[in-house]
Amino acid sequence: MRFAVCWKHVALGGPAADAPERELDPADARWAGVSPADEAALEVALSLRDRADAGSTVDVVTLGPPAADATLRAALAAGADRAVRIDAGFTHGGSRVAGALAAALVGADQVWCGDYSLDRGTGSVPVFLADRLGAAQALGLVGVGLETWREGSPLRVVRRLDHGRREVLDVNAPAVLSVEGSVASLRRAGLAATIAAKSAPVDVVAGPTADPDEDAGLVSPYRPRARVLLPPVGGALSRVRDILHVGGADQSHSETVTLDPHDAAARIIAQLAEWGYLEEPPADA
Secondary structure, eight states, rough: OOEEEEEEOEOOOOOGGGGGTOOOOTGGGEEEEEEEEHHHHHHHHHHHHHOOOOOOOEEEEEEOOOTHHHHHHHHHHHHEEEEEEEEESSSOOHHHHHHHHHHHTTTOOOOEEOOSSSSOOOOOOOHHHHHTOEEEEEEEEEEEEETTTTTTTEEEEEEOOGGGEEEEEOSSSSSSEEEGGGGGGOOOOHHHHHHHTTOOEEEEEEEEOOOSSSSSOOOOOOOOOOOOOOOOOOOHHHHHHHHHHHTTTTOOOOOOOOOOOOHHHHHHHHHHHHHHOOOOOOTTO
16 A cells, blocks of 8 residues: 655745845754644554555655755655655745646645645645545544554544534545644654664656746745734723623723624724735725
């Protein structure tokens, strides 16, 4: 059985990456890595291979520049059987990345991905990949039934839904699956394996050419949107009561308004613009 794992090599840039407009140096491997979710995907694939029939393999595939070879060798040291690098830069969107990955993943029974990467973290590549491969998909997994799985049978997985709910799925191969970082911790590579991986071959294939019409954007570490907090109201005691919701605290930052549908829609749009989620609405909106 053939398992494959997609890793997203990200160059984090080093201490100077705190400058927001600094372009990241893809060759700076000292500050490169993959997300905990990607590591969890590899651990799940390795665990399934260990339970599968003899001859089963795990391939790790990434799209990136030569600096990504060091990341792939870390996967080989952990136990992967083969490493493949699709030679390309960081300027391609999720659909083109998935198209390039799919060419190297044809014939894989299960393709495992992390549900986010260290940079943009959109989690879109597994969706595109399942479409390109014509495979089933189970994304955002928080549990994998490793102990009960046997080769040739469906794999039982647990998927996170909204409002704390869970969905249990039985997934047949071929399939593309993505996991959260909490699902598994990547096994520690031994010293002998780490040394051997430094000289292990990494298969390199040609990647997609640059598309002048594609908006690559600036690759930078993910930074969540800053939230605007209202200034404290009242004395220290009332603020503590407000935080703890005890003592009948009467401070509130909410507002209740009654408007007709047209004015209510305009009010919502204006508020979203004020929070930074939308551009400022036109004056005649």
